[in-house]
Amino acid sequence: MRLYAVVAAGGFRRYATYRVATFAGVFTNTVFGFIMAYTYTALWDERPHLGGYDLSQAVTYVWLGQALLMTCAMMGGGFEDELIERIRTGDIAVDLYRPADLQLWWMAGDLGRAAFHLLGRGIAPMVLGSFAFELTLPGNPLTWLAFLFAVALGVVVSFAIRFLVALSAFWLMDGAGAAQMAMLAGMFFSGLLLPLNLFPGVLGEVARALPWSSLLQVPADVFLGKHTGWDLAGAYAFQAGWALALLATGRLLQTVATRRVVVQGG
Numbered sequence: 001m002r003l004y005a006v007v008a009a010g011g012f013r014r015y016a017t018y019r020v021a022t023f024a025g026v027f028t029n030t031v032f033g034f035i036m037a038y039t040y041t042a043l044w045d046e047r048p049h050l051g052g053y054d055l056s057q058a059v060t061y062v063w064l065g066q067a068l069l070m071t072c073a074m075m076g077g078g079f080e081d082e083l084i085e086r087i088r089t090g091d092i093a094v095d096l097y098r099p100a101d102l103q104l105w106w107m108a109g110d111l112g113r114a115a116f117h118l119l120g121r122g123i124a125p126m127v128l129g130s131f132a133f134e135l136t137l138p139g140n141p142l143t144w145l146a147f148l149f150a151v152a153l154g155v156v157v158s159f160a161i162r163f164l165v166a167l168s169a170f171w172l173m174d175g176a177g178a179a180q181m182a183m184l185a186g187m188f189f190s191g192l193l194l195p196l197n198l199f200p201g202v203l204g205e206v207a208r209a210l211p212w213s214s215l216l217q218v219p220a221d222v223f224l225g226k227h228t229g230w231d232l233a234g235a236y237a238f239q240a241g242w243a244l245a246l247l248a249t250g251r252l253l254q255t256v257a258t259r260r261v262v263v264q265g266g
Contacts, residue, residue, distance in 0.1 A: 003100060004108035011112025015120070022120045025070065029125040033066040037133055051197035057224050058195075060136045063129040064220045065192050067122035068151065071114050072158045072215040074190045076165075076183040078113050079106050083166040084175035096258050103247070103254055107159050114155040136224060143225065146232060150219040153239035157214040160246030161186070167250065170257045185210075191217035211242040 015022075037059050044055045053061065070077065083106060086092045095102055129135065138144055165182045169175035187193065189212035196207045196217045207213065218235050221227050227235040 004104055007105060007108040008112035008115075011109035012116045013112075014109075015113050015116040025121045026124045029066040029069060029121060030128050033063055033125050033129050034132070036062045036065075037129065051195050052226070053195065053197075053224070054136075056134050056136045059129075059133045060224060061195055061220050063126050063133075063135065064223060065216055066125045066129075067118070068154070068216055068219065069192065070117040070121050071151065072154045072190070072219075073110075073114070073162065074158070074186045074192050074212070074215050076162065076179055076186065078162065079110050080162040080166040080175070080179060083163075084169045084179070087166070087169040088174065102258075103163060103250055106163060107156070110159045110162075111155065114158075118151070138223060138225065143223070146227075147219055147223040150222045150235065150239065153236065153243060154215045154219050156243045157211050157239060157246065158186075160243055160250055161211060163250045164246065164253065167253045167257060170253075186212050186215065189213065190215040191220070195220075211246060214239040214242055 040058045040062055041055065044050055044053075044058050048055070050058070069075070083092075086095065095105075126135075130137075138147070161182060165178045166175060168178040172178065189196070189207050189210050191207075191213060196204060196213055198204075199207050208217065218227075218239055222232065222235060
């Protein structure tokens with residue numbers, strides 16, 4: 001486990017070196033946060049309590065989305081492009097023969113990336129947004145801890161999805177198409193554009209049941225106090241269930257891909 005802790009720390013330091021990119025990201029998240037916050041304000045002025053949120057909660061949801069956009073990689077980004085390229089070039093064979101688990105190695109690095117983005121690109125937009133809008137912030141420290149745990153589970157679900165996308169390059173000519181589809185699905189079904197509670201009928205039920213809802217909708221509802229008691233436990237179980245299912249699928253595909261590489265190498 002020490003090895004993977006070192007990899008996670010390395011992932012954190014890797015993204016911390018890009019200071020100009022971090023500043024640009026904070027600026028971009030803040031600008032889009034203001035645009036969406038004013039859009040939500042106009043919408044909620046017409047339809048108060050839409051989706052079960054009051055105006056303050058709706059605006060808080062916007063800034064949570066900007067804070068978690070890169071943390072949970074809702075639109076992709078991170079390790080998958082590099083992993084797809086290693087599969088395409090055949091360098092992945094070296095990785096598979098190393099005395100380290102491929103899935104755990106990339107997940108550790110991605111956790112380090114997520115930790116940096118939460119601190120480097122997550123806090124600043126929320127603080128700036130709180131100066132301009134009345135945000136609904138938890139008064140109970142336990143709610144903050146519950147929110148951070150939900151975010152951690154969301155990061156794992158996000159990694160598991162993107163790991164599957166990257167592994168698709170073993171069977172496709174290029175993983176770019178799968179990555180593009182995953183980006184669109186993540187942007188729509190995470191609740192980044194609109195809370196999933198606003199989606200009507202069957203579409204809303206399906207959207208909330210998909211794994212992408214673990215990236216923003218579930219953590220945001222925990223932050224806003226929508227999940228408490230056994231309902232909070234159910235939200236965690238939902239995220240953990242998707243994480244385990246997706247990680248297990250990734251493990252299976254990794255095993256199949258490893259055998260394929262070994263056979264071709266032999």
